[in-house]
Structure formats: C-alpha cells, structure tokens
Amino acid sequence: MRTITYAQAINEALAEEMRRDRSVILYGEDVANFGGIFRLTAGLKQEFGDERVFDTPISENALVGAGVGAALTGLRPVVELQFADFLFTAADEVVLKAGMWRYGHGGAYNVPLVIRCPSGAAGVGPEHGQCPEAFFMHAPGLKIVSPSTPADAKGLLKSAIRDNNPVLFFEHKLLYATKGEVPEGGDYLVPLGKAAIRREGDALTLVAISNMVPKALKAAERLAADGHNVEVIDPRSLVPFDRTAIIESVKKTGKIVVAEESYKTLGVGAEIGAMLLEEALEYLDAPLRRVAMPDVPIPTGANLEKFVIPNEEKIYTSCKELLR
Amino acid sequence: MRTITYAQAINEALAEEMRRDRSVILYGEDVANFGGIFRLTAGLKQEFGDERVFDTPISENALVGAGVGAALTGLRPVVELQFADFLFTAADEVVLKAGMWRYGHGGAYNVPLVIRCPSGAAGVGPEHGQCPEAFFMHAPGLKIVSPSTPADAKGLLKSAIRDNNPVLFFEHKLLYATKGEVPEGGDYLVPLGKAAIRREGDALTLVAISNMVPKALKAAERLAADGHNVEVIDPRSLVPFDRTAIIESVKKTGKIVVAEESYKTLGVGAEIGAMLLEEALEYLDAPLRRVAMPDVPIPTGANLEKFVIPNEEKIYTSCKELLR
Amino acid sequence: MDQKLQLEIYRKILLSRRVEERVAELVKAGQVGGFMHPGVGQEALQVAAIATLRPDDYMLYAHRGVAYWIARGVPLEKVLCDLACKEGGTNHGKGGVMRVVYPKLGVLGESGTLGGCFPIATGAGLSIKVKGEDKVVLCFFGDGTSNRGTFHESVNFCAVRKLPVIFLCENNGWAVSMPTERSTAVKDIAARAAGYNIPGVIVDGNDPEAVYDAVTTAVKRARAGEGPSLVEGKTYRLWGHWIGDPESYRSREEVEMRWRKDPLPRYEEKLTEAKVLTPSLKSQIEEESKAAIDKAVEFMRAQPLPKPESALEGVFAEA
Amino acid sequence: MDQKLQLEIYRKILLSRRVEERVAELVKAGQVGGFMHPGVGQEALQVAAIATLRPDDYMLYAHRGVAYWIARGVPLEKVLCDLACKEGGTNHGKGGVMRVVYPKLGVLGESGTLGGCFPIATGAGLSIKVKGEDKVVLCFFGDGTSNRGTFHESVNFCAVRKLPVIFLCENNGWAVSMPTERSTAVKDIAARAAGYNIPGVIVDGNDPEAVYDAVTTAVKRARAGEGPSLVEGKTYRLWGHWIGDPESYRSREEVEMRWRKDPLPRYEEKLTEAKVLTPSLKSQIEEESKAAIDKAVEFMRAQPLPKPESALEGVFAEA
Ligand SMILES: Cc1ncc(C[n+]2csc(CCOP(=O)(O)OP(=O)(O)O)c2C)c(N)n1
Ligand SMILES: Cc1ncc(C[n+]2csc(CCOP(=O)(O)OP(=O)(O)O)c2C)c(N)n1
Numbered sequence A, B: 001m002r003t004i005t006y007a008q009a010i011n012e013a014l015a016e017e018m019r020r021d022r023s024v025i026l027y028g029e030d031v032a033n034f035g036g037i038f039r040l041t042a043g044l045k046q047e048f049g050d051e052r053v054f055d056t057p058i059s060e061n062a063l064v065g066a067g068v069g070a071a072l073t074g075l076r077p078v079v080e081l082q083f084a085d086f087l088f089t090a091a092d093e094v095v096l097k098a099g100m101w102r103y104g105h106g107g108a109y110n111v112p113l114v115i116r117c118p119s120g121a122a123g124v125g126p127e128h129g130q131c132p133e134a135f136f137m138h139a140p141g142l143k144i145v146s147p148s149t150p151a152d153a154k155g156l157l158k159s160a161i162r163d164n165n166p167v168l169f170f171e172h173k174l175l176y177a178t179k180g181e182v183p184e185g186g187d188y189l190v191p192l193g194k195a196a197i198r199r200e201g202d203a204l205t206l207v208a209i210s211n212m213v214p215k216a217l218k219a220a221e222r223l224a225a226d227g228h229n230v231e232v233i234d235p236r237s238l239v240p241f242d243r244t245a246i247i248e249s250v251k252k253t254g255k256i257v258v259a260e261e262s263y264k265t266l267g268v269g270a271e272i273g274a275m276l277l278e279e280a281l282e283y284l285d286a287p288l289r290r291v292a293m294p295d296v297p298i299p300t301g302a303n304l305e306k307f308v309i310p311n312e313e314k315i316y317t318s319c320k321e322l323l324r
Numbered sequence C, D: 001m002d003q004k005l006q007l008e009i010y011r012k013i014l015l016s017r018r019v020e021e022r023v024a025e026l027v028k029a030g031q032v033g034g035f036m037h038p039g040v041g042q043e044a045l046q047v048a049a050i051a052t053l054r055p056d057d058y059m060l061y062a063h064r065g066v067a068y069w070i071a072r073g074v075p076l077e078k079v080l081c082d083l084a085c086k087e088g089g090t091n092h093g094k095g096g097v098m099r100v101v102y103p104k105l106g107v108l109g110e111s112g113t114l115g116g117c118f119p120i121a122t123g124a125g126l127s128i129k130v131k132g133e134d135k136v137v138l139c140f141f142g143d144g145t146s147n148r149g150t151f152h153e154s155v156n157f158c159a160v161r162k163l164p165v166i167f168l169c170e171n172n173g174w175a176v177s178m179p180t181e182r183s184t185a186v187k188d189i190a191a192r193a194a195g196y197n198i199p200g201v202i203v204d205g206n207d208p209e210a211v212y213d214a215v216t217t218a219v220k221r222a223r224a225g226e227g228p229s230l231v232e233g234k235t236y237r238l239w240g241h242w243i244g245d246p247e248s249y250r251s252r253e254e255v256e257m258r259w260r261k262d263p264l265p266r267y268e269e270k271l272t273e274a275k276v277l278t279p280s281l282k283s284q285i286e287e288e289s290k291a292a293i294d295k296a297v298e299f300m301r302a303q304p305l306p307k308p309e310s311a312l313e314g315v316f317a318e319a
C-alpha cells in the first residue's frame, strides 16, 4: 500500500469530503491563499473556490461561533484553529454553543461542525503547545478525536466531517511529517469510538494517546526485549470512548499505564483510572501509573520542554516499575 | 457564636479585606450600585467608593484580563462574574493569562487575583448553572476553592484575597441563603489546601464538594441509622488539594464515594479515583462510586434538573451499594 | 404603510403586551415556575423589525420578552409551554422560554451568554452566502450586549465577507442596573458602524413604522449582497430586568416619564387618528387577544411535564 | 525635536536593525533555536513611540521584533539570552524571546494569544487610576489583532473609566498571509475610535518624528486623566512573518516598492541633511552597534541553559 504523511492524509480527507458533499466548507486563518501555516490545506482553495475555502480575520470567537451558526443552517463547516490552545480563546463558542445548542433547544437542531486543532509541544511555549483534549472531554456534547497515524487521521477526519455532532479534531504537530500506509481513494472511513490495539500483549495494558502512541510502541519493544509482552491501546477517539477495549485488556493484564501529553491532574489517565476503579477493581494487581505532562505550563526552552514532556524513556520506566 | 448566611459571610470577608488592604478592589457587572444580582456586595461601594468598587460593561474578557493586568501592577482585584459559566466566556484570560503569566515570564510577576464565580444548578439552565471546578482543576497555575459553609466562605475568601496567586472562588448559589456559625470580627482565616472532616467514621469515605456537603451529611445520618458510620470529607479547596486527608481516610475505610455537581467524566471524582488507584490500591476493598452530574448539559425544567442533579438519595444509595 | 400591515403590527404589539401581563400574573401567583425578562415597552421595535422578514429568513432574538415569537408566528401555546418547561412547547423543557426554537420559521434559538448571538448570526449569514440564497439574518441584541467582544469580531467578519446580517440593537437605556451611558463609551451604538465601514442607523424604537422602514432598508441591502447593517432602535425597558426586580437602581420619575412614551397607546392614537383603528375594532382586537391567551394558557395547563428520564436524551444526534 | 533625542532614536533604530540581521544569521545557521517574528521595517514606529514614555510607565509590546526592548532599555544581552532560552535573560528559558519581561521598566510581558494584551493593558491602566498615579500604559498591536474581540471590550472599558492607555496599532499591511484590506472591514484602524468616542489618529509609521508627536499627544491626554487614545502607524513588514517564511502570499514587487520607504535610510538622510548626522558619526554608531551586538552574543553564548528540573518551578508564588 502507498505511504503518505499524516499531513497529506488530512489534506486528502478534506478534499475527498469537499468533493463528495457541497455543504462542506473550510475556513480559518491563512488556510486559503497560504494553504495553512502548517501547509495542510494547500490546493483546496484552488479546487473548491473562494466561497468554500477562505481566510478569516483573527477572530477566534467568530470563527467557531460562525461554525455553529453555519452548522445550524445546513452547512458542514470545518474550522481550522491555528493552534489547539486557541480553543480557550473561543471556549464559550466551543463548550457552551457547539456542545449545548442541540440539547438546550430540545434537539431541534444538529451541529455538524468539525474544529481542527493542531496540538502538542513543539518549542513554541505555553500557549501554542498544549494537548487540551481532557478539558473538553469533561464538556458534554462534544466529540473528541485524537489520531496517531496517517490512516486514522484520514479515516477519522472523514467520519468526523460526516458526523452530525460537533467534533474537536486534534492533530499533533509532531505527527504531521510522520508517514504511514493509507488506503488509496475509495472511501476510507474509521468509525469514532473504536480503539485500536496497536500491539497485543498480556503483561500490562499501556494506553497511549496521539503522539504518545509511537513512543509507547518503542517502549513496548524494549519491554518485549526484557521479556514483558505489553498491550498497547490507542483509543483514537476520547468521546465516544471505547471503555470496553481497555477494560477487557486490563482483565487480561491486571496492570494499567496511561501515556498522554495532557496535564496529569484530570488528564485522560484520571478518567481511565476512575473507570477501572469502578469496573475492574478485582482484576487490578498493580497501582495505576500516569505518564503525563506535569501540572505546569509548557516551557519554551527546548531542554526544559524535553524535561517535562512524556517520552519513550518515561513510559518504559513506569511500565518497568509495575513489571518488576 | 453568632450565625450568619453564606452570603453575609462573603460580604464580610470582602469588607474586612478591603478595610485591611487598600490594594484590594472589587468590580463586576451590577456589583456597585445594585450590590450584585445576588446582593452579595451591597454596601461596599458606599463604604469604599467608586474607584475601588465599580460596575463594569458586559465584557467578561476585559473583566478577567484587566484583573490579571491590575494584579501585575500592584493591586489585588476581586472580579465577580455573574455566573461561573462565564469562565468559559473568558477562558483565554482565565487559563492562559491568569494561570500562565507568572510561569511563562520566569516568575517575574505574581498574579494575586480572585475571581468570584456563583455556581450550581438553580433552575436557570445549561449556561447559568454549572459547577465547572473540574475544568479549571486541570489547568496549571490556578488555585480553586469551593466552600460549603458560611465559616469557610468567609475564611477561605479572606485567604484567597491574600494569596499571591490567581484563585477561582466558587460560590454555590443554593448555599447563599444557608446559615452557619461564623466567628465574629478578628481575623478569621481558613488556609487553602486543608480538607475538613465533616463527620468521622470508619465504614466508608464520602468526599463531598460544595453544595453536596450538606446532602452528604444528611445521607450519612441515614446511613448511621442503618448502622454504617461513614466519614464525610469536604476538600474545601481543589487546588491545592488535600490528598493526604482522603488517602488516610480510605486506608481506614477501604471504600470511597465522591459526590459532586460537576459532570461525571473527568469530574473531581475521576482525579480522586486515579489518585487512590496510584497510592492506595491495596487498601481498597470496594469499587469507586461517583455521584455526579451525568454528562449532559443542565436542563432548565425543574423536574428535569431534579432528575440529573445529585442529591441525598443518590448519595445514600451509592454508599449503600458498597456497604451491603 | 398599508393598513393591513399597520393593523397586523398593532395586533401583535397588543397581544405581546397582554401576554406579558398575563405571564407576570402567572409567575407572581407561582403558577408557572418559568423565569422571564419582560419586554414591555419594546414590543413596537421587536414586532415591526420582524415584520420586514420573509418566512424563510433567519432570526436570533434577544432575551427580552415574548414579542419576537408572536411577531414571527410561533404558536403562542408553544411559547407558554416553554415558559412552564412542559411538553407541547418547542424545546421539551430543556431550555425553557429563553430557548424558544422554531426551525420552520428560521428561529434558531438563543445563546445563554450575551453576545453569543453574534457569531451564530454570522454563521447563518455564511450559509446563505455559500448557498447563494437571498435570505437574511436578523440579530437582536441589547445596548449592554454591544460591549461584548463577539460583537466586534462578528460585525467585522460579516462586513469583510459581505454577509446578509442585520444587527439590530434594542437600546433600552439599561443593562440590569447599568445605564447605557456608564457601560458604553459612545452615545449611539449605531456610531460603531464606522469601525466596520457599514451603515449605522438610529431610529425611534417606539415608532413601529420608522423601525419598519429602517430595517427594510437594511434587509434590502443584505438581500442585494451588499452586506451587513447596524440599526439602533432607541427604546426603554418599562418593567424590571426580571419579574420581581426591585428596580432600586433607577428613579420612579424616570420610569413614569418613559411610560408617557409607551409605544402601545402611541400607535393606538396614530392609527385611530388615521381612521385605521376604530373603538370597536380596538375592543375586538382586545377580545381576540384575551381569547387567544386564555386558550393558550389552558393548553399549557393541560400539557404534561417532560418525562424526567428525558433529561438524559438529546445531547448527541445520531452520528 | 532636539538633536539628542533625534540621534537617540536613530541609534536605537539602527541597533535594532543590526540585531535582527544578526539574529537571522544565528537562527539560519542553527546557532540559536529561538523562534522570532522580525520587525525589520517597523523599528521607527516602535522606537519613537517608546521614546515618549517615562521609566515608570508600563508597556505591552507586540510579537514583532526586538526594537521594543532596545528602545525601552532592556539590556541587549538579556534579550539574546531569552532568544536562546538560556539563563542570563529575563525569563530563564520559560518564555523565550516572545516573553521578555522587565518589571524595572514596566515591561509587563506578552500574551501568546493575540489580543490578550488589551485586557492586560486595561488592568495596568486601572491600577494607575486606582492608585491616583500619573503613569500611562502603551499597548502595541497589529492590524490583524485589531479584529480580536478583546480590542473592543478593552477600548470601551478604558474609555468609560477614562484609563490612561494608549492603543498603538502597527498597521504593517499584513497578518501572516492575510492583507489588511481582506481581514479588516475598515481602511484605517484609527476609524474604530469613533465607536468609543476617543481620539483616533493616523500617522506615517516610518517617520519617527511624526510618530513621536502623535504618541506624545496621546500620552499627555492619558496623564491628564482624559482617557485612552487610539494611534495607528502605517508601516510595512519588510521581512517574512517569521525567519524562513516563504512569503508565497505576496509579490516581490510589492516588497521591493516598500523597501524604498525603509525608515532607516530615510531617517538617515533626514538627519544628514539636517547636519545632525555626519558620515563619521554614522560609521561610529555602526561600529558601536556592532560592538554591542558582538559583546551581547558572546555573553549569550557563555550563558548556561537553565537546569532541566527548573521546568517544574515557578507555577505558583509563595502564598
Ligand atoms: C456574557 C454574559 N454576561 C452577563 C450575563 C447576565 N445578564 C443577562 S441579561 C444582562 C443585561 C443585558 O443588558 P442589555 O444587553 O442592554 O439587554 P437588556 O437586558 O437591557 O434587554 C446581563 C448582564 C449574561 N447572560 N451573559
Ligand atoms: C488568538 C490568536 N490567533 C492567532 C494567532 C497566530 N498568529 C500569530 S501572529 C499572527 C498574525 C498577526 O498579525 P498582526 O496583528 O497584523 O501582527 P503582525 O504579525 O503583522 O505584526 C497570527 C495569526 C495567535 N498567536 N493568537
């Protein structure tokens, strides 16, 4: 199968869905003429024209809120925020409007909106490098997707665009350049809410999110060399969340480690821990380990960032502690 | 000791701190001339004048951001948001500015800011009734306080105003009218980060937050009548969080139930569950129970709201399940 | 303005007024739990502006009273059921009367945070433009709300993309306890149009025909693809911010003085002088209104509350 | 303007230009990791505006270049250490060059989200007013940033409370790839002052003396307690949005045409004609600049990186 980058996969998904459905539009800062500051949307304005692909002013509240309004009135907008951190700039529109409009109005309207959010620490400091998935996982009415491979980036984005609900689509900046096999053409869809077992094993369940997945797989290989066969699970979507995949795995392994780039306190690992304590206590034979961003903003300096961002080594050591 | 309402306690705390320290100012929508839509700030403008107590335009981003700017330049602003939900309207200023300014600038400045947030479902629907503590507990750099009694409301607010860091101060609307003993005058301070054991017991650890505390205590009495002596813990502040109080209690009881009005997924109960799974697994002899707001927006209709908001009965039943 | 339209507007102003009077009774008598911000005194502005729309246009109302829905043709009994958070309304108790929604007539609903309306209206305008339709969006907001950042972002966005949105400010002099002159640096909200290079028009909001003309011009401009307009109607909130507001923040004199400019009797006189309205027709309209309200209240009373378990439904649509 | 000040401004414009040229070399050579948005072409505006301040005033710079700090007197070596995220700077690698902070001279720092500066500036103005001081706040922002809602909320807030804040727009024609005329509905950002009933002034941002006069007037007004002003300096971003920007979004011709208006040679000529600057003095200033930069770069090179563990420190102050 041909291999393409995560970035190309996103560009393909956008192009295919815009070809398929005229109600899909794309806008954001610098997405049209420039093709996006990460160049993900290059060529789309040329193919789909100024009305369906356009640049906007620097007005994040209007961007997101207009996405909701357009979704209420028959479009399927894809809004690009230049950095996932700007979800906070537009949090009223994200949490209170996109997440609650349908429910608050008794289901009279759907909100088929996708917000694309480049996430992840990459040397750009506290306000341009967060992985804020967990904040919005706590908010009712929002679906949350965080793909780790080019194939999932494509298949999940296509599904997100077709979904009748608001979806926050997190793209880790450090994954953009990574390559992987992606089925050509056709209609490659990956359903929201289905986890992927990236590696089978019975020694320990290692849940990894977004850019932590490749790191977890490397750690898993080292652990295998040590004789520990760990299972690596990539939830892929956090809302809906594939609880069964994780619970079933833990029933088999009895041990759980969660690797994520969100802040530790109330990060995704907290929900997984609580869920297991509710539903799988009797199977757990070791304490939870959360490999996460410590509860500090992301420092700008490379050596400081490296110190706080979870990596292969930290994942390896945490697993090792439980496997002794 | 004299008894006053939670609302009076807050008013007293504000007045005392403003008398003590000229750098304390108070502003928000309708706080000065009208004394606040919940009448908490009545009389303060008269005593402290137009410059230190004033009404603002409906501009939540400016309100909160100006609080940060004023804090950087030598004041100790207390900003009132009319509803805690508006923290989302100003989330950039709350999470990225208040929470990160100090760290991002290498500690050059402190941000002694208090944001008062009336929280809790009270028949006013999805955007005026949330308890959003957990959202902001995930954000680095913010202290979070959620008092359940008039005495704590006063003592914690005074400590929050003297704290050199940003503090989100959550006041449950349904607690405003509740009465309790509050030490007269003097300088009554309650430190942030110290939980209160509201009721001692060894059968089960029941952690309750804000307006869930009185409900938990009622449930505990019923359980006592059934012969179960449960321990009720009120964390009072969520950041800093008194982990020890809860862990020690669970070591004694082996059972944990968390009652809160935040959404269940990644609510405060998730962090408590994960923390126990990390640090007290061997002491746990029953699964976690989270009595929380289901993951739906708050409906406006009274009978619908009643159905979703946690109450004494739900707390009682959840404990009972573990105590059989 | 032709007589049919004049009477239509008068009818709706009167009906709105009588509905709010009845709602106030019901609320004070504790017969409905609903919470409402009365619009008494602003009905002329609300009714006349909405009268300029086509059935397929979109609108975002503000939180101020019932006239928006009555003017738009949302069945009265549905509005009352929403007020009581019962079945039979438009949102099944989920949003109450502050979230009346009626897709058939483009009533998109309401944002609970002030200023949330602006980006939503912008998005509706975007849909219209992308689809090449000639619909418009009418977005109501208060003087206080004009100070939200979303106003600035949205008006600029609509102006640069030439979106068919009419931003209609109901300047009633107050935002809860805050008088406009203390909340807003500029005397006329309409002056803010200069910041976006769009028309900014001031009109007497208590004169329905003046409002009708001003909004009609803005609607024409929007339909022609020439972009948004800002229209400011000067009016006054004759009742409290909510039913039960002590109103300690303003003087009796001020309010009494404003009652003398109450748009209802004022329009009554005008139509009577113009021989469009006769005493008999007037009392007929009063009776029809009362009958309609009685009927709607009865319907509302007979409706069940939504099933408690339904509180868990409706967060997500079928994927 | 007196010659001392003219030369002072010229020196700082030149030094800023040479610093950015050196930084570009260092970054391209991969010798510092730092990420920077160059301000080449905008130094006259930045330096002259800051020259109007007193040492005890506050300022919020934008993300565009190093001239703000050089003009304000932040030691150059500290700026370079921040660029390299080393010790010896102002923020110990926590914020890099985008978060230079210098309390001694009221340099409050920077918001990573555009428009975050406006409410912060408002708050600094609030402090000044509450304490009854006669300081002012100078807040820089770009044309693109003028479309953030925080601009609207903050300017209105400052205007109603008469806070001593000068909102200084650096209109350089572009926001990354977005030309001002497509992002902003109004030709002159200054026109937005009309929405807040405050002065809105347009000035040639490449003429330092014109900038100095315009900002001085706004500063006087602020110190006198008469409230905020909006000043717009027309300038141009001669380099890319960041070092390495392909600039595929604008034409060579446009950029070349603008280089002819480069404020540095322009001011050089003016001062030479006025006999304030002589060839020998010019080369002396060039040499002094080079020496200062060499020294600062050396200092920066010699500085250690912050201790990795320090990444965990500084979130909270001692209670
Ligand atoms: C963002 C936000 N801030 C504050 C409120 C609370 N609030 C509801 S109505 C109101 C006054 C609005 O004034 P105005 O816009 O003039 O409308 P009016 O009530 O006068 O019709 C306020 C402050 C809110 N709902 N949302
Ligand atoms: C809220 C927010 N949106 C977007 C960005 C990304 N961004 C950084 S600089 C920039 C362009 C700013 O343009 P302008 O305000 O004109 O300043 P200039 O770069 O031209 O100096 C953008 C979009 C950001 N940092 N914050």
Ligand SMILES: [Mg+2]
Pocket (backbone or CB within 6 Å): C142, C143, C144, C170, C171, C172, C173, C174, C175, C176
């Ligand atoms: Mg008003």
Ligand SMILES: [Mg+2]
Pocket (backbone or CB within 6 Å): D142, D143, D144, D170, D171, D172, D173, D174, D175, D176
């Ligand atoms: Mg610019």
